[in-house]
Amino acid sequence: MELQSTDTIGALERLRAVKLRPTRQRLALAQLLFDTGDHHVTAETLYDQAQAAGVRVSLATVYNTLHQFTAAGLLREVVVNSACTYFDTNVTDHHHFFYEDRGTLADIDSADIDIRGLPEAPDGAKISRVDVIIRLT
Amino acid sequence: MELQSTDTIGALERLRAVKLRPTRQRLALAQLLFDTGDHHVTAETLYDQAQAAGVRVSLATVYNTLHQFTAAGLLREVVVNSACTYFDTNVTDHHHFFYEDRGTLADIDSADIDIRGLPEAPDGAKISRVDVIIRLT
DNA sequence: AATCAAATTAAAACGATTCTAAACTGTTGA
DNA sequence: TCAACAGTTTAGAATCGTTTTAATTTGATT
Ligand SMILES: [Mn+2]
Ligand SMILES: [Mn+2]
Ligand SMILES: [Zn+2]
Ligand SMILES: [Zn+2]
Numbered sequence: 001m002e003l004q005s006t007d008t009i010g011a012l013e014r015l016r017a018v019k020l021r022p023t024r025q026r027l028a029l030a031q032l033l034f035d036t037g038d039h040h041v042t043a044e045t046l047y048d049q050a051q052a053a054g055v056r057v058s059l060a061t062v063y064n065t066l067h068q069f070t071a072a073g074l075l076r077e078v079v080v081n082s083a084c085t086y087f088d089t090n091v092t093d094h095h096h097f098f099y100e101d102r103g104t105l106a107d108i109d110s111a112d113i114d115i116r117g118l119p120e121a122p123d124g125a126k127i128s129r130v131d132v133i134i135r136l137t
Numbered sequence: 138m139e140l141q142s143t144d145t146i147g148a149l150e151r152l153r154a155v156k157l158r159p160t161r162q163r164l165a166l167a168q169l170l171f172d173t174g175d176h177h178v179t180a181e182t183l184y185d186q187a188q189a190a191g192v193r194v195s196l197a198t199v200y201n202t203l204h205q206f207t208a209a210g211l212l213r214e215v216v217v218n219s220a221c222t223y224f225d226t227n228v229t230d231h232h233h234f235f236y237e238d239r240g241t242l243a244d245i246d247s248a249d250i251d252i253r254g255l256p257e258a259p260d261g262a263k264i265s266r267v268d269v270i271i272r273l274t
Numbered sequence: 275a276a277t278c279a280a281a282t283t284a285a286a287a288c289g290a291t292t293c294t295a296a297a298c299t300g301t302t303g304a
Numbered sequence: 305t306c307a308a309c310a311g312t313t314t315a316g317a318a319t320c321g322t323t324t325t326a327a328t329t330t331g332a333t334t
Contacts, residue, residue, distance in 0.1 A: 021300065023312060043291080058314050063291065079270075082321085084290065085219050099262065106259070114253040118271070119245055125236065125273035132269050133216075134255070136262035158331065160281060180322080195283050200322065219290085221321060 010035060018072035028055040029065050033075070038090040040078065040105040041066075046087075078105060080133055095132035108134070147172060155209035165192040166202050170212070175227035177215065177242040178203075183224075215242060217270055232269035245271070 011030035015022040032049050033041070041049075047062045066087050069075040078086040080098045086105060095113055097106040113132060121127050148167035152159040169186050170178070178186075184199045203224050206212040215223040217235045223242060232250055234243040250269060258264045 021311065023300075025313070060292085060315080061313055064313080079216060079218055081216055082219055082222050097256075097259070097262075100265065108256055112254060112256055115269075116251040116253065117249060119234075119249055121271075121273055122234070122243070125234075127271055128237065128274045129272045130269065131272065132252075132267065134258075134264055135266045135268065136258055137265045158280065160331075162282070197284080197323085198282055201282080 014074065018074060020068060020072060025055070025057045025061050026065055028053070028057065029062065033069070033089050038088075038107065040086050040088050042084045042086055044084070079131070080105065095134070097134050097136055099136050101137065108132070151211065155211060157205060157209060162192070162194045162198050163202055165190070165194065166199065170206070170226050175225075175244065177223050177225050179221045179223055181221070216268070217242065232271070234271050234273055236273050238274065245269070
């Protein structure tokens with residue numbers, strides 16, 4: 001008997017862990033996202049990767065899935081311009097280089113930047129995240 | 138004889154300094170932007186301020202003017218979300234609090250954040266800017 | 275005042291993203 | 305095994321901030 005690939009098993013378990021029904025589309029997108037190393041995608045780039053891999057999935061589902069994965073903590077959003085939304089498979093605390101020409105991101109480990117004297121959050125506000133973007137030309 | 142207000146003179150000189158023809162619309166927008174303290178606007182908020190002040194100007198001209206002022210160095214853009222573009226009358230080196238609920242920004246002086254061990258720009262790239270966004274909820 | 279480049283504008287177009295509502299599918303329990 | 309149903313997918317329409325178009329108006333120059 002034929003075993004499922006370990007990739008499929010990994011994606012399946014990941015979906016189960018966050019209580020998302022493992023549909024054909026979500027399994028395929030999870031493999032594209034999580035079975036390669038950490039990387040950054042937009043809805044369009046992930047949709048194109050799916051097409052290239054022969055996965056039949058609509059752009060609407062790609063958007064739905066990216067948001068569901070983000071809400072589940074499997075992805076995070078990175079805001080670098082108003083043109084499009086980037087999603088990051090690396091959900092650890094880290095920062096980014098942004099290559100403005102190419103529109104690509106590269107990770108900077110949090111330990112590699114030392115931020116001191118971070119101001120207190122004013123009055124009743126709480127800090128939800130600190131983003132450092134180093135823009136490159 | 139009646140003198141022009143110092144506000145108008147300030148706006149006029151500012152436009153002349155960057156070689157932008159001082160039209161009625163650009164003078165009025167320059168006053169709204171630069172004669173009050175430093176602040177952050179979107180095209181919509183500035184358009185609304187103009188309406189409220191009785192300035193007749195189209196939204197297209199507000200967009201044109203914001204981009205021209207930015208290209209001239211009178212404004213800078215701040216990217217905090219994909220929903221809309223913020224323009225900042227403070228063009229000195231500084232960072233931002235972003236109140237995610239309200240969609241408003243507050244300045245953090247560059248001297249108040251101490252960033253050490255900023256990674257080198259990879260290979261042939263040059264750092265064009267370092268943005269720190271502290272997101273508040 | 276005549277001229278002409280520059281600027282303004284209403285309206286249309288654009289494009290990333292979201293919404294709608296109909297079809298489909300995974301899960302469950304009889 | 306399979307009916308039932310909630311959850312999911314999808315094509316296509318809608319949304320909305322922003323940009324473009326192309327016609328009109330205006331500011332500067334002579
Ligand atoms: Mn989102
Ligand atoms: Mn712009
Ligand atoms: Zn990253
Ligand atoms: Zn600012």
